[in-house]
Amino acid sequence: MIVSRFKKLRSAIVATAGAGMMGILPTVAQAEWALNLQRPVTEIARVQYDLHMLIMYIVTVIGIIVFGVMFYSIAKFRKSKGAEAAKFSHSTKAEVLWTVIPTLILIAMAVPSTKALLLMEDTTESDMVLKVTGYQWGWQYDYLEEDVSFFSKLATPQSQITGNETKGENYLLEVDNHLVIPAGKKVRLLLTAKDVIHAWWVPQLGGKKDAIPGYINEMWIRADETGTYRGQCAELCGKDHGYMPIVVDVVEEAEYMAWIEAQKNKS
Amino acid sequence: MTTAVADHHHDEVPKGITRWLFTTNHKDIGTLYLWFSFIMFLVGGAMALVIRAELFMPGLQVVNPHFYNQMVTVHALVMIFGAVMPGFVGFANWMLPMMIGAPDMALPRLNNWSFWLLPFATTLLITSLFVPGGGPAAGWTIYPPLSIQGGMGVDLTIFTIHILGMSSILGAINIIATILNMRAPGMTLLKMPLFVWTWVITAFLLIAAMPVLAGAVTMLLTDRHFGTAFFSAAGGGDPVMFQHIFWFFGHPEVYILILPAFGIISQVIPTFSRKPLFGYTSMVFATAAIAFLSFIVWAHHMYTVGMPLSGELFFMYSTMLIAIPTGVKVFNWLATMWRGSMTFETPMLYAIATVALFTVGGLTGLMMAITPADFQYHDTYFIVAHFHYVIFCGSVLAMFSGVYYWLPKWTGHMYDETLGKVHFWLTVISFNITFFPQHFLGFAGMPRRIPDYSLQFAEFNMVSSIGGFILGFSQLILLWVVIKSIRGGKKATAEVWDNPEGLEWTVPSPAPYHTFATAPEVR
Amino acid sequence: MTERNVRKSNRRVTGWLSLWVVGMFGFGYALVPLYSVFCEITGLNGKSATLSEVSAAPLTIDKSRTVTVEFTVNVSGIPWRVDRPKTVRLNVHPGEATTVIYEAHSLVDAMTAGQAVPSVTPAKAARHFRKTECFCFTRQELVGGESKLMPVTFVVDPKLPAEVKTITLSYEVYPANENLTNNS
Structure with a gap:
């Protein structure tokens, strides 16, 4: 009984809120929620778009790895689960690894970026x-x-x-x-x-x-x-x-x- | 002479307003700084809410465009120079002497002076909003020629920057002198807690960068009133030169805002992971490397001004380099948590959120380092999202972490853990509701610093505004937590947490008015 | 350290750091001339080469190559009309001196004074674009309704990078002010 009344109330709230939003947003018909760069129509814009997507994928992968390790640690190494703290405080191997790998990734990113820049700055032979x-x-x-x-x-x-x-x-x-x-x-x-x-x-x-x-x-x-x-x-x-x-x-x-x-x- | 000595040994706390006006005690001054910072945080936050209210939907509803521009400008100045910088100086005052086993700061009277400059400076800035012509409206970067056009408000802003700059330079000198000369016997440089290390590096950045800003705004002032033409093309000057000088200060400034935050995080994570900080030495070197690189990347803020190709390439490569030491830091924090024995009190929650969300800001920063792509991102909401992820999630969340971490040491009472957690979840969730959509707005082509926008940006702006209001009002919970902890609560032990490292945990809670009158032994 | 030693040491550190602060403030100002030099070397912001004796000396003319030079002009805040040279673009050989003429017309009766600021693009061509005669940065006066011819003589240095095919010379004409600093 109480539950159903609550449900009714809730749907009423949702409906009013929805209607309110419709009223406020004259644009619902053309709501875009655009998530990415606009569709490129020139060579430069296309190069920028591709470069943007490439870097974004790289960055997303790095982000997923960092977040993955973090959430894994949070889930696994908690005191409430009886985790015992290890004593280590450095590891040369790991430190070299996470300096060298990012450097290589950066070099890989720098190559297409440099090419794109050369293209953009070439204003010769214009019509x-x-x-x-x-x-x-x-x-x-x-x-x-x-x-x-x-x-x-x-x-x-x-x-x-x-x-x-x-x-x-x-x-x-x-x-x-x-x-x-x-x-x-x-x-x-x-x-x-x-x-x-x-x-x-x-x-x-x-x-x-x-x-x-x-x-x-x-x-x-x-x-x-x-x-x-x-x-x-x-x-x-x-x-x-x-x-x-x-x-x-x-x-x-x-x-x-x-x-x-x-x-x-x-x- | 005898009375002075006697004063030192009795723990008598002066009473009344004069205690605060004339205090030379590092803890009192630290408290003053922290309250000042929090008040400015609320003032700047209120301005942010004016901005978000105007941007709630397309069209002009709340303010006119000129006032909107003033809000954008003053919000930034108040938050950077009024909230974040003094906040960290507050932490430095409270914690540095205790961390290195010193009785006080090296230059206590100078310390009092550098604090009391602040209220005057910010009053001047807020006053500028009410003079004819209004406050500064050219953005916090005050680029000429636009800032030359402004009224008297711009002059007041220039004086404000002078005074604030002087205050932080004096603070920085004091901090360096304290760390160099006042360490307890046995506290060698490589035994200093990381918070001390990040602050000494920050202080050197301040001393190198703030005078350059002072010079730049002085030139602006003489251009405005005394007929010089440093930045006016008509007189043979160059408006772009201002941008070069400004960002020569501006980029180190970014690290001034973030390095002490790294320091706080590096104190908190080991405590709650019950494990020593991973890679202490590499942390110190990474901090120094970031500080050094900050002086050779400035022009990445101005890729679109039309630099020669070689310049664009140089600044792109040097900017990308910063990702390496920054990555080292993030990986070290993760490795500290790895195979630890973690608990999740509010300070730890904030520390983890800082690392996670700062990483988001760092990665978008890497995207912007790529010059060709930055031609699309530059001056859009993508940038706005990026620097809020860096400054709010990097600096401010780290300060929250530090407040909850040391609050029992300051007040002698435990804070309300439930309220702390409510504050945490509300802040972090509403922050992401506010700023994550702004990445999309920037991609879709919404320029920053506009009071009104075309209809395709309506939906995300509305979401962002709703998040902004929740974020703003959630901060009152922090005020409540702090007041509650000052007035009472469960008594805190000297250690407060589970076997934390550092000299500050060897003194009782609350920390006595004078600590380490005789230097402690450091093993 | 004893208390007295600490004090002495504090004073020394404070002294050194204060000196550094003053030095950095000075450095902010030193960036102005440094920047000018830097711009001239790199051509940043299209600052074109100075009118030095050297540039006036004859250069060997490179007949094998032609460079297109374009001219534009902008007028800001002064009641003048300035016409760019009759030809929008000119093909020149590097090393040969060429003169073009801008023409300024006053649109009001009173006497007005203006001055022109030059800018050259692309940036990497700027330092190879030498003006041996130029009305830039000098006060130009026009009495009511007067017109004035303003010639520019320039030489494109044969050292101009091969990939540059077109150079644009632009003038921005402003009202003259008293404190004219010539740092181009």
């Missing part, structure tokens, strides 16, 4: 140059060869941020003017900033790079597939740091040509 300038709070893009230049700022309305309006699908990841680049072309980015340090980062296109006032940094991307990719500023740059997204449209070359012509005529 086009794009200058990216960070400012508080948005980005300016210059297509150097084409004399096309425009600003790109957050397009999410304030009412969505303050909660007076339902948040859209790409809340905080939408801008007024998208950056457009052709697929399959090596694009060299020159990064700089007007006021404070920013960092340009679109996870699917590869790593981030700082945009520093007074200096020019470079990175390159070559997107394999068309699509729209979103990212954010990744270096604290003041009040609206959380509100300076990046949206890149990767399009077929012909489409890109048409777009750039249209932009030229605009200005």
